[in-house]
Amino acid sequence: MNVRDAVEADGGRLAALADVPTDVMADVVHDRTVRVAESDGDIDGFVGYEADEKTVHVTHLFGAESACERLLDEPIRFAERETMPVEILLPESETESDTIAVAEAVGFEETEPGPWFDGHRTRRFRLENPTTERE
Numbered sequence: 001m002n003v004r005d006a007v008e009a010d011g012g013r014l015a016a017l018a019d020v021p022t023d024v025m026a027d028v029v030h031d032r033t034v035r036v037a038e039s040d041g042d043i044d045g046f047v048g049y050e051a052d053e054k055t056v057h058v059t060h061l062f063g064a065e066s067a068c069e070r071l072l073d074e075p076i077r078f079a080e081r082e083t084m085p086v087e088i089l090l091p092e093s094e095t096e097s098d099t100i101a102v103a104e105a106v107g108f109e110e111t112e113p114g115p116w117f118d119g120h121r122t123r124r125f126r127l128e129n130p131t132t133e134r135e
Helices: 009-019 022-031 065-082 098-105
Strands: 004-005 032-037 044-049 056-063 088-093 107-119 121-126
Touching: 004 065, 009 022, 009 032, 009 044, 009 056, 032 065, 044 065, 056 065, 056 098, 065 088, 065 098, 088 098, 088 107, 098 121
Parallel strands: 056 088
Antiparallel strands: 004 032, 032 044, 044 056, 088 121, 107 121
16 A cells, blocks of 8 residues: 555545535645555545644545555654644444544544534544554
């Protein structure tokens, strides 16, 4: 599996994985750090993340479970260098999702409830200290 920076030409496949319009995904590719995992020329998943002064926020994580696990290394590595925690917000409807299993497998723990988005509650998962929690 190869991990690389997303490019604008990936927009259609990323939009299909995230089930959003292509123009939305084009904005994500331009506004955030987006990395894709690919095998044999096919995109298996992607992660989008950004950082504020205190936290690295994973804003998008879609694809095959093995790709997502590998892709989470990207924002975690960034957070380690910057000595910051990492957070993922997931829709409450994803209670039994593979994404939650992947996040927990790499050390994320559920914390307080996340904010509401489009009338739906989110769940907040956090990796407080990536350097020590992943050793």
